[in-house]
Amino acid sequence: MLSSLFGDLRSIRGTHPDGPDGEEGGFAATALMESTATEVNDQGQMVDNHQRDLVVVGSPAQAIRDQFANTRADLETATRQITLLDPTGVWATSVIKALSDATGRPIERLHLREQGTLRTLAVIERTTLDRRNEDTLRIYHADVRAPGADNAAIPTALMERSHMTAVIVGAMSPSAIDAMLEALQQAVAQPNWRCPTLLFMLPPNAVWIANKVAMYTWPPALRVQVLNEALTSASSVWNSLLGIWNRVKTVPTWQPPQAPEEHGLEGFPIKVADLPKADAPVVVSAPARKHHLAPQAADRAVAAMLGIEGLLGCAVVDAATGFTLARQSREDQPVHLELAAAGSAQVLRAHQQSARSMGLDDEIEEIMTSAGGRHHVLRMVSHHKGLFLFALLDKQRANLALARYKLMEAEQGL
Structure with missing residues (x-):
């Protein structure tokens, strides 16, 4: 019918x-x-x-x-x-x-x-x-x-x-x-x-x-x-x-x-x-990539962050989209790492926009936020523009200073 x-x-x-x-x-x-x-x-x-x-x-x-x-x-x-x-x-x-x-x-x-x-x-x-x-x-x-x-x-x-x-x-x-x-x-x-x-x-x-x-x-x-x-x-x-x-x-x-x-x-x-005006297939074009990071390098960076005490999850993140290139999280305390990484990407963009509006030329290197029982630590990758390292920490168990140092080491390894 x-x-x-x-x-x-x-x-x-x-x-x-x-x-x-x-x-x-x-x-x-x-x-x-x-x-x-x-x-x-x-x-x-x-x-x-x-x-x-x-x-x-x-x-x-x-x-x-x-x-x-x-x-x-x-x-x-x-x-x-x-x-x-x-x-x-x-x-x-x-x-x-x-x-x-x-x-x-x-x-x-x-x-x-x-x-x-x-x-x-x-x-x-x-x-x-x-x-x-x-x-x-x-x-x-x-x-x-x-x-x-x-x-x-x-x-x-x-x-x-x-x-x-x-x-x-x-x-x-x-x-x-x-x-x-x-x-x-x-x-x-x-x-x-x-x-x-x-x-x-x-x-x-x-x-x-x-x-x-x-x-x-x-x-x-x-x-x-x-x-x-x-x-x-x-x-x-x-x-x-x-x-x-x-x-x-x-x-x-x-x-x-x-x-x-x-x-x-x-x-x-x-x-x-x-798009063509006729009933014809749509051609999909691929843009130039903003960064070139080998998958093995991203995996190594994640592995370097796994030793951080109190770590709940970590990732290498594309700042433009919030997508994770590599990630790991603890099985005994599951977290929605992709959502946390995407939210951190938005926080980074807000900071960058604020810095530009104030006329600051220096690039943002690190951002830390705390909410409830967690720390969110974000560190930019200097040699790969548009990427950052992200660590989600248990506030009660983590040593924030040591965690920042470990992130710096992982970033230098890239």
């Missing part, structure tokens, strides 16, 4: 809202109005309108879950899917439109309407991105229009079976940030969740949000990434998102995080403005 944004939905013609036992069915379509005609918009442009209106009863979110449980049961072989969560509604729609305009692929929209009132419950939109020598990407976004827990669960249902979920954080109050993080924490703890990567795209200098993200307890199998960049256009949002995707696209679903190709920067962001 419907070949929709969810893939090839099974036919539900004849489904009655009441099951054989009188219970409400999870989802039923009573009418379908489809339009794919070419129209002329107010600017005189030809627009290929791919839109479907679906009148439903029951829970659309549960229907999505049931469908994905069949069509996307194995994410290793399923079509690559990225879901955008944009609580403030600033960038997601613009990103999908920019990709559609650049590739010539249409935006498919599914309007879920309530039976009886015909009010719009949510609008789900998708576009498809073909990339040369890469798997096809489907980009989803759900704009919830009606209140209620069932409707609020629609984006979560899309996120559960995605390969990556990108949370675009705009201008939000601290209470709204807390509510969003609590909802996400509850979502990733559900048995239906299979998405291996959760990316938070934060505005500049939003260290306080990164710290909040780090405070929450996330499942060990979930790869949580924090990106702090200026989101000034749809292309900048997409390029930043795609840069992360190129790093995590091979992460297994719900398996212990494997160390990806962290020692190199492969297939980095495409420029939306440079």
Whole structure:
């Protein structure tokens, strides 16, 4: 009946809202109005309108879950899917439109309407991105229009079976940030969740949000990434998102995080403005690397830091992205080292910006912060610009002066 944004939905013609036992069915379509005609918009442009209106009863979110449980049961072989969560509604729609305009692929929209009132419950939109020598990407976004827990669960249902979920954080109050993080924490703890990567795209200098993200307890199998960049256009949002995707696209679903190709920067962001206007594969260009550090050297630096008393974890970190090139942590006291390293990268950028605003020419060599029972010590690598050594210490057991000396020795060894 419907070949929709969810893939090839099974036919539900004849489904009655009441099951054989009188219970409400999870989802039923009573009418379908489809339009794919070419129209002329107010600017005189030809627009290929791919839109479907679906009148439903029951829970659309549960229907999505049931469908994905069949069509996307194995994410290793399923079509690559990225879901955008944009609580403030600033960038997601613009990103999908920019990709559609650049590739010539249409935006498919599914309007879920309530039976009886015909009010719009949510609008789900998708576009498809073909990339040369890469798997096809489907980009989803759900704009919830009606209140209620069932409707609020629609984006979560899309996120559960995605390969990556990108949370675009705009201008939000601290209470709204807390509510969003609590909802996400509850979502990733559900048995239906299979998405291996959760990316938070934060505005500049939003260290306080990164710290909040780090405070929450996330499942060990979930790869949580924090990106702090200026989101000034749809292309900048997409390029930043795609840069992360190129790093995590091979992460297994719900398996212990494997160390990806962290020692190199492969297939980095495409420029939306440079995409071809026809339905042709997108060419991915690789930028020049900012630093050249052999993986063995990064491993040696980590090994040199392992002898620090009270050490909880240590890493060699790319200051530009917050990614770890090499890392080690204690098995008896597990910590989310990647989040801590990403937060320290944002702290470093804030210090560098402050130094520039004060007219200071000297480069930052070392930063130390304390929070609760931990010390965070960051030391720049002088011979490899853009890298720093990071140590996470137990405040009660660590000798801070000796730890700083050990970090200096490790840095000199590079």
